[in-house]
Amino acid sequence: MDQSLWSDIEVVKLSRKFVCARLATYEDAKEGKFLESIFRGRSGQLENTVFVLMAPDGKTKLSSSGRSPRMVFGGSEGWESTVLALEMLEVSEKYPWKEKSNGRPNLPINKDLRRAINVASCDRQLLVIAHQLPKETIEILSKIAWGDQHIGQFAWEITSDENEFPGAGMENPKPGIFIGNPDEFGLKLNWLKTLSPNAKEEAILTALAEVLKTKRASEKSTRLHVSRGKRLSKSWESEIPNTDPQIPPPNRRN
Structure with a gap:
């Protein structure tokens, strides 16, 4: 994207x-x-x-x-x-649409944290992680994610297994809201903010406003990005074989 x-x-x-x-x-x-x-x-x-x-x-x-x-x-x-x-x-x-619908969409999440980090890096977005949160806090995040102020600005993920975090650069996370900036290759996060699992909407909005001031990566040049990935031995294992001719084999770099 x-x-x-x-x-x-x-x-x-x-x-x-x-x-x-x-x-x-x-x-x-x-x-x-x-x-x-x-x-x-x-x-x-x-x-x-x-x-x-x-x-x-x-x-x-x-x-x-x-x-x-x-x-x-x-x-x-x-x-x-x-x-x-x-x-x-x-x-x-x-195709006329309904002005209002019942309820609110769920948080737009990925299959797991590993892929959420990679997608956020590709899209040059910060990632908000909801880890072992109560339902009430998840609903607040959903409201924010789809609200006019922040729609389209962040990537989101819900996690329950702390074993997903070591690969992202965090050990033994406690329940909470974590906001991170993905690295260049979408393999790890640079952690920016941590909030309580029971954080109120105002506190979450304040934190999001602060991290949005973080410098975002510029749009990537595929050729230069792949070349740098090779040089630094960065790689990505996908679920099914990568058949894109624009991504050179055999070790397709992220």
Whole structure:
């Protein structure tokens, strides 16, 4: 995902009229198979990124499919998010949506902490981890995640197993809210803030405002990123084989 597109304020507003599904490519066999049915590049195999707009039936394509909104809709440099927003607006007008729905969506989480860190790094977002929290605190986080102030600004994850944390750079975590900045390769977190498992909404909002001042990584150049990963012996083990021709074998670097 290109954060510069999906964090654009107009795109975020229009996204509320869509069901936005971010599926895994090489991190989930079933989802990878579905994505492969939507788009295959010149290689004829599943590639690392896939984008398409679909009708409410989840089957009918409302746009061409490709690796990204830029590939599908185009747009000169600096105007890509505007082009995407206009396309989304046109589609949304053909499919009226309900102004209000019952309840609130759950936190948008990944399959596990390891993958949450990697996704957050790819998207150049800070990661908020809800570890062994009471239901009431989870509901507060969900409210914040989908609220106008912070929607699209953070990656989120819910954990219950402390054994997930050593790989991320933390030993024996106690229940609480942890906010971290993923490293360049999405393998570990630089820990920024820790909050009580019973933290109130105001305290959480204050903490989020503070960490947002943290310097975020610039947009990555794939060529330079892969080259640096090789040089530093950084690697990523995916659930299914990586078949993207733009990521060089045999040891595909993150």
